[in-house]
Amino acid sequence: MILTPLKNFIISTCPEKLDKLSRFRHGWAWLLLTALTAGGAFRLWRHWAEPMISRDGVLYLRQAELWLTGGFQALQGSEAAWIPPLLPWSVSRGMLCGLSAYSSGILVNVLTGSLLIAAVFLLAGEFFRDKRLGALAALFCAFVPEFIQLSVEIQRESLYLLFMTLALWLAVCGFRRRNRFYWGGAGAGAFLAALARYEALELFLFIPLFLLGRLWLNAEERRETGWALLLFLLGGAVGGILLSVLLGIPLEYYTEAFTGRLRGLWG
Template sequence: MYPNPTSTSLSHLDYRWVFAASSLLSAWLIAIDPLINRDAIIYLRAADAYLQHGFAASQQEFGRPLLSICIALIHQWTGLPTLWAGQLITTLAYAVLCTGFVAVIHVLGGDRRIQLLGAIVVLSHPLLNHLRSSIMRDPIYWALLILAFRELLLYLRSPTLKYQFRWFSYIVLASLFRFEGLFFAALAPLAVLFTRNVDQRLRHCLHLLIPQLVAIGIAAAGIVLYRQGLGSDTNLFPAINQYLERLWAFPGQFAAMSQATGEAMLEFTALEDASIAVTAGLLAVLAINICRAITWPWVAVLVWGRLTGLLGRLRNDDVVLLRAHALIALLYLALFMLINRFMLERYSIQLVLFLLLYLPFLLGTLWNAGGWRKGLVILLLVGMSLDTVLTGDGDKRFIREATQWVEQNTDAQASIATNEKYIAYFSRRDFDWTAALGQEFKLQNLIAKSRHWRNKDYLVIYVRRRDEAPWAEFLANNHLTESRSFASNNPKKGRVAVVQVGEP
């Protein structure tokens, strides 16, 4: 059993090496990825709006423009293109995340070998690394969440103002980037009530909780005043408002969904259990997405650790905090799933990070057992690492090639219509963003009415396999011909077709 000494009695890895390894890994994955993620376009456009017209314009492009403002400021200070500035922020966030992850393992009682295993685990995780070439708020949020968790662990060991202030700062910053941080701000302090080795648990819980509630109240009042200054019709946070509207409408929508599911799947008295079937189905989808986010090999290791009792070999109060944070993340994910009826694997990362903290200790136990178990640890870590460094999205290179062709072979004043955000933004051609956002960048919506494309110079269309038939029909009906086609090496990814609408 691990002795779980205090964090000061164990030596730690040189965090600079973890930081450097993460930065180099990000540079490699950015280099081999031909495309930036679609959400990045949102942040880049909001950064452009900030540079041109200030905060209000940026906030209208995206309700929570903190990342976009950071991108714009780095562009102003360094002269880096906004794309590179965004990727630099993501790279730094990942480096802090990986370093913080190893630092948490040190606080939990991991020796240098356990810390090294932890560094390899977080640096080689496929889903985490799949997002390294993206521009998004999530890595910043994850990094701040891990740092906040570390400060809470240290607060349990030494309940001083220093650790309380650091935890407060990190969790507030995390909430500014993603609002689900408020779940941790409001609920994580309650975990102190369930610890064993902390005196005056209620007092310490309130010391952590009350400043958060005050900050949330002040922020809410500030938002209300700012909204009143802009006008009562202004929708500052459309995405959050949509979630809240779905939450209020959830009882009625759930009843209707249960009735429809019952009529489609069940008969006779089983119709009474339709709500149970719907709930079970949604939770099953959630569970599958969480397992995929963890990755199945690590799921197997965690299950093995649970069955053998090794998950409980950490300090009791640390386990309480770790489980509490995992449960808070799971609560948010379950609520999101029930309201929105879909789940993305990357949303589960905030839960996955807390579960991954168990892995280095389990792998350390396997390693110490020697024999084939040591070989299994090597096989798992090497397999994960190879999956990270060798897997890319090269089969999407055709989209970048089509974008470059448009930029290099069309007039700078030419107008285009497209259903692909990357082409719309990086081709640097005249493009109606308002209309495209209203069409949700869907091909069917774009070609449904001639006013959407007739007055454009070019159609630059991402044609997926399922869209080939309607696209061919559209061309025939309107007497149009493709002038260029850029296909993927993977037929499942589709192609980009270029059609000159105006006269050459």
């Protein structure tokens, strides 16, 4: 496998630490727990030490307030109707629980930024087939300054990165474990990521292209690959319908927003 030399190189750079860690049956779990606890606590401290809100953050909070008062339809006449709806909807749910718009927005970003640490563990652990490396990747993610900054500001990136990472993890699981149903989850995850940032729509281009290439090059796996492609697209479609009902978004919004974004990708 092409990944084996990469894994061996990573292990060779810190063999002593990994050898010590392997002596403990659940050493990777302790590393993951440390990453989640320290990463979440550091994000909360970072916000407490220097609270801030950007111009985009003010716009997102305004969208959440509109959603709370008039639902999705209230956003259509606003100055930022182009903003994908997942962040405004998420912030409005916190406001329903009695939080202010600002507190709800910070809570959403700190929570999703902390969950991203666990998602990185899942993706790296599956990619390298080694939970120790997954835990080290999670520990690294917990203290990357850029990730911390995104987690303490009201932005769409934490939601986008969380669901994008989960979608990629499910796709890797489907490929590695030869379980076609993971691909359906990958499609749903990609759709959720697209509701945070439209850039995630690229997954609906590149993953099918990858599967079509595999379908053409590997005759022995054609049936399994065909099912994977079908379930990935079906997962995205079913996820879109369910989210349309949950968020109260008409299906026409998806077709207009997504086709516009795809036209932009093609230039």
